[in-house]
Amino acid sequence: xxxxxxxxxxLILIVxxxxxxxxxxxxxPEDLIVGKWKEVAWNFxxxxxxxxxxxxxxxxxxxxELYNNMMIHQAEEWEFCNKKQLTLKSKDPFEEKKLxxxxxxxxxxxxxxxxxxxxxxxxxxxLTKDTMVIYYNFDLQMRGSVKITFKKVQEQDYAQKI
Amino acid sequence: xxxxxxxxxxxxDNLKIGGLTAFSAGMVNVISVIVFFAFTxxxxxxxAVFAQELAKGNWFQAAIxxxxxxxxxxxxxxxNFVIIHGNKYIGRYLSHAIPxxxxxxxxxxxxxxxxxxxxxxxxxxxxxxxxxxxxMGLQNGLTASISNSxxxxxxxxxxxxxxxxxxxxxxxxxxxxxxxxxEKIQLxxxxxxxxxxxxxxxxxxxxxIRNYTFYIVCFVLTVIIFYDYYKLTVLKYNxxxxxxxxxxxxxxxxxxxxxxxxxxxxxxxxY
Numbered sequence: 001x002x003x004x005x006x007x008x009x010x011l012i013l014i015v016x017x018x019x020x021x022x023x024x025x026x027x028x029p030e031d032l033i034v035g036k037w038k039e040v041a042w043n044f045x046x047x048x049x050x051x052x053x054x055x056x057x058x059x060x061x062x063x064x065e066l067y068n069n070m071m072i073h074q075a076e077e078w079e080f081c082n083k084k085q086l087t088l089k090s091k092d093p094f095e096e097k098k099l100x101x102x103x104x105x106x107x108x109x110x111x112x113x114x115x116x117x118x119x120x121x122x123x124x125x126x127l128t129k130d131t132m133v134i135y136y137n138f139d140l141q142m143r144g145s146v147k148i149t150f151k152k153v154q155e156q157d158y159a160q161k162i
Numbered sequence: 163x164x165x166x167x168x169x170x171x172x173x174x175d176n177l178k179i180g181g182l183t184a185f186s187a188g189m190v191n192v193i194s195v196i197v198f199f200a201f202t203x204x205x206x207x208x209x210a211v212f213a214q215e216l217a218k219g220n221w222f223q224a225a226i227x228x229x230x231x232x233x234x235x236x237x238x239x240x241x242n243f244v245i246i247h248g249n250k251y252i253g254r255y256l257s258h259a260i261p262x263x264x265x266x267x268x269x270x271x272x273x274x275x276x277x278x279x280x281x282x283x284x285x286x287x288x289x290x291x292x293x294x295x296x297x298m299g300l301q302n303g304l305t306a307s308i309s310n311s312x313x314x315x316x317x318x319x320x321x322x323x324x325x326x327x328x329x330x331x332x333x334x335x336x337x338x339x340x341x342x343x344x345e346k347i348q349l350x351x352x353x354x355x356x357x358x359x360x361x362x363x364x365x366x367x368x369x370x371i372r373n374y375t376f377y378i379v380c381f382v383l384t385v386i387i388f389y390d391y392y393k394l395t396v397l398k399y400n401x402x403x404x405x406x407x408x409x410x411x412x413x414x415x416x417x418x419x420x421x422x423x424x425x426x427x428x429x430x431x432x433y
Contacts (some may be wrong), residue, residue: 015232019225026222030284060216086281101284104199105291106211106226110284111199126218 029107036153164390165213165255184315184353188360204317237299261304268297273376325350
C-alpha cells in the first residue's frame with residue numbers, strides 16, 4: 001500500500017517524459033506534409049468499386065453527391081507550402097489552383113479552404129515521409145468513401161542533379 | 163447547488179448542477195468538434211485513438227493524445243485538490259466555486275484566442291483542445307467530487323449504462339416505489355437531455371455567432387456560481403433581516419405585555 005503513491009506519481013512522470021521526448025524527436029504532421037505530392041491511386045472504398053468501373057457501378061445519386069462535394073478531384077500534383085498554401089497542378093500546365101490548407105484535430109484532418117470560403121475536409125489516414133493516404137471526409141465518425149494515395153516527389157538538390 | 167457536499171446534497175441540488183453543467187459540456191463538445199475536429203468532453207475515444215496511433219507507430223500523435231488525456235486528468239485532479247484542501251482555508255463555497263472559475267477562465271482564453279489570434283496552425287489547435295479538455299476535467303472532477311460521484315456530466319457512456327440499469331430495475335414492481343431509483347432516473351435523464359440540448363443549441367448558434375458561443379457557455383457557468391452566491395448572501399441577509407424583525411416584534415410584544423402586567427400590579431397595589 002505504501003508503495004502505491006510513489007508508483008502512481010512516477011508513472012505519471014514517466015508518461016509525461018516519454019510524451020515530451022516523442023514531441024521533441026517525432027515529426028509533426030504539419031512538417032511532414034510540406035512538399036510536393038503526386039497522386040498514385042484512387043479507390044472508392046465504401047462503395048467497393050474501383051475507379052475504372054466507376055461509371056458502371058455507382059448509383060447516380062452517389063456520383064452526384066461525390067462530384068458535387070469534391071472540387072479537387074482532377075489535380076495530379078499537390079504542393080503543400082509552409083505558409084499554408086496548397087497548389088494543385090493538373091496535366092494541363094496552365095491549369096493551377098491555389099488554396100489554403102490546415103491540419104486539424106491531432107493532425108488527422110486535412111482542411112482545404114477555397115477563396116469563396118468553401119471548406120473541404122479529408123481524413124489523413126497515413127502520413128509518412130514518402131506516403132500520404134487521405135480519405136474524403138463525409139462524416140467525422142465515418143471513414144469516407146474516397147481514398148487517395150500520394151507519393152512524395154523527391155526534390156533533388158543541386159549536388160544530386162550534377 | 164455548489165456549497166453542499168456529498169450526502170448533504172439533496173436531489174434538487176444534483177438536478178440543478180447536473181442540468182447546467184451537462185448543458186455547458188454539451189456546448190463545449192460540439193464547438194470543439196466544429197472548430198478543431200476533436201472531442202473535448204469525453205476521453206474514452208482518445209484512449210482508443212492513443213492505442214491506434216501507437217500501433218501505427220505515430221509517436222508524435224500518440225504523445226499529443228496522451229497529453230490531452232493527462233490534461234483532462236489534471237483538470238479533475240485540480241478540482242478535487244482544491245475542494246479537499248481549500249475547504250479548511252477558504253470555505254466550502256469558494257473551494258467549490260474555484261474549479262468553475264478556472265473553467266470559465268480556460269473557456270474565455272479559448273474564445274478570445276479564437277476570435278483574435280487563431281491562425282489555424284496545428285500547434286494552436288492541439289494547445290486549445292488541451293485547454294478545453296483541462297476545463298472539462300475540472301468540471302467533471304467538481305461535479306463528481308461534491309456529489310459523491312452521483313453527477314458526472316461531461317460524458318455519457320457510464321450515464322447511459324446507469325440509466326439502462328435503473329430503467330430495467332423498474333420493470334420489477336418493488337423498485338417502482340423506490341424513491342432512490344426514481345430519483346436516479348430523473349437525474350440521469352435530465353443530464354442526458356441537457357447535454358444533447360446544449361449540443362443542438364451550439365450547432366445552431368455557431369453558424370451565426372461563431373466563437374461568441376464560448377461566452378454563452380461562460381454565462382451558464384457564471385449562473386452556477388452566482389446562484390449559490392445569491393443563496394448564501396442575499397437570502398441569508400434577508401433571512402437575518404426577517405429574523406431580527408421577528409425578534410424585534412417579539413421583544414416589543416414582551417415589553418407591551420410587561421407594561422400591561424406592571425400596570426395591573428400597580429392597580430392591584432393601589433387597591
